[in-house]
Amino acid sequence: MKKWLVGLLTVGMFFSLAACKTSETKETKTTDSISSFSEAVxxxxxxxxxxxxxxxxxxxxxxxxxxxxPAMKEKYDITVKRVPMDIDQILNKLTTEKEAGAKSGDIDVIWINGENFYTAKQAKLLYGPITNKVDSFEKLMDTKGHHSTYDFGVKIDGFEVPYGSAQLVFAGDKEKFKAGFPTDTKALLAYAKANPGKITYTAPPEFTGSAFVRNIICDIVGYDKVEQAKANKQELYKVIKPGLDYLNEIKPYLWQEGKTYPTTTAELDQMFAAGQIDLSYSYAQMHVAEKRSDNEFKATTESFLFDKGTIANQSYLAIADTSKVKAAALVLINEMTSESAQLKKAEAQYGYSIPPFDSEKLSKESNQKLADIYKNQGVLSLEEMQEKQIPEVQAEKIPIIEALWKEHVLHE
Incomplete structure (x- = not known):
């Protein structure tokens, strides 16, 4: 069964936030009685x-x-206020409020995933379960699928709704890769040796660079071994050492001989566009399409994946436990994950996002519309991307892998 269940976005820094008890608020008692989406409306x-x-x-x-x-106001008479804030700041604010015994706060719907969801769930910062109160989840998504059940190996338990999908995708100019793109670690090393200084990656803990490192490790030692390894530094190092050894082997052939690394993917893209390096990457599967349409990348730029697959994940929407308008928050999540809104989000002007939907639950017309949007944009088919996916490593292991990279590669 083909699905678009791929697991954005944004994985922030890992924070160990202590769980704490607070008295149940009046708002929580009232909104906990919400039993359905129609009641939330x-x-x-x-x-x-x-x-x-x-x-x-x-x-x-x-x-x-x-x-x-506009849709929220027109359909439900609910006003939406968008507040830009990084997820680490959001979690710090929620934790501070909870530790202070605040009965309610200003944060309602949160864009979250991965390590941050793990942290928020452990600290009991989220309201839920909510998936049974959001119509779009049941109507449009694979409710039993991996990304509806686990977020970076953490059980979701209904506390967040899939919002957008992401997969590590490489970008290269086909004119420079006459023999074909390097679709495994062996070919990548060979290209780096033949073209010194033309390959690099962003330094962990930058989240896409961290995913690149994990992908290299999984390509060499296998995802299953990484997944089964114990989440402690000593045991994990034994398992991933071949991958770290590879990163040390390729290091002298990287840009600046691996003595320094780009710090952001924006910097990586700029270097790629300027011809300083021959390879870029992104967690956004439509990154090449977007950059080509904005005339930032050449029309000969195309996407590619490793033959064994690349890391995929999903971003989610959740509700803060201290939200005082949980009913309105449920309605907002439903609208943001609705078919109409997500089909607009898939358009070029809004970033070519891939919806978190089960294609078999969509109409033939909607499936065709999405196929037409992504066609001839230098990107891979949705089917190929799904066939070449590696699940995310468990959240608790990511900071350990980053620390091991820093110790054994960066400072080697």
Missing amino acids: KKGKGETVTFYGYGGDEKANAWVDEVVT
């Missing part, structure tokens, strides 16, 4: 709901402002 009418998330993506911001916000 009635209770949310006339409210103002906030959406907190990364604000650095102008196209995603425009989508919220131009598509979601």
Whole structure:
């Protein structure tokens, strides 16, 4: 069964936040009685709901402002206030409020995933379960699929709704790769040796660079071994050492001989566009299409994956436990994950995002519309991307792998 279940976005820094008890608030008692989406619609009418998330993506911001916000007002008489804030700041704010015994706060809907979801769930910062109260989840998504059940190996338990999909995708100019793109670690090393200084990657803990390192490790030692390894430094090092050894082997042939690394993917893209390096990458599967349409990448730039696959994940929407308008928050999540809104988000002007939907639950017309949007854009087919996916490594192992890279590669 073909699905678009691929697991954005944004994985922030890992924070160990202590769980703490607070007295149950009046708001929680009231909104916990919400039993259905229709009830949430009635209770949310006339409210103002906030959406907190990364604000650095102008196209995603425009989508919220131009598509979601007007729809919420017109359909439900609910006002949306978008608040740009990095996820680490959001979690710190929620934790501070909870530790202070705050009965309610200003944060309602949160854009979250991965390590940050693990942290928020452990610290009991989220309201839920919510998936049974969001119509779009049941109507449009694979409710039993991996990304509806696990987020970076952490059980979701209904506390977040899939929002957007992401997969590590490489970008290269086919004119420079006459013999074909390097679709495994062996070919990548050979290309680096033949073209010194033309390959590099962003330094972990930058989240895409961290994914690149994990992908190299999984390509060499196998995802299963990484997944089964114990989440402690000593045991994990034994398992991933061949991958770290590879990164040390390729290091002298990297840009600046691996003595320094780009710090952001924006910097990586700029270097690629300027011809300083021959390879870029992104967690956004439509990255090449977007960059080509913006005339930042050459028309000969195309996407490719490793033959064994690349890391895929999903971003999600959740509700803060201290939200005082949980009904309106449920309605907002439903609208942001609705078929109409997500089909608009898939358009070029809003970033070519791939919806988190089960294609078999969509109409033939919607499936065709999405296929037409992505056609001839230098990107891979949805089917090929799904066939070449590696699940994300468990959240608790990611900071350990980053620390081992720093110790055994960066400072080697």
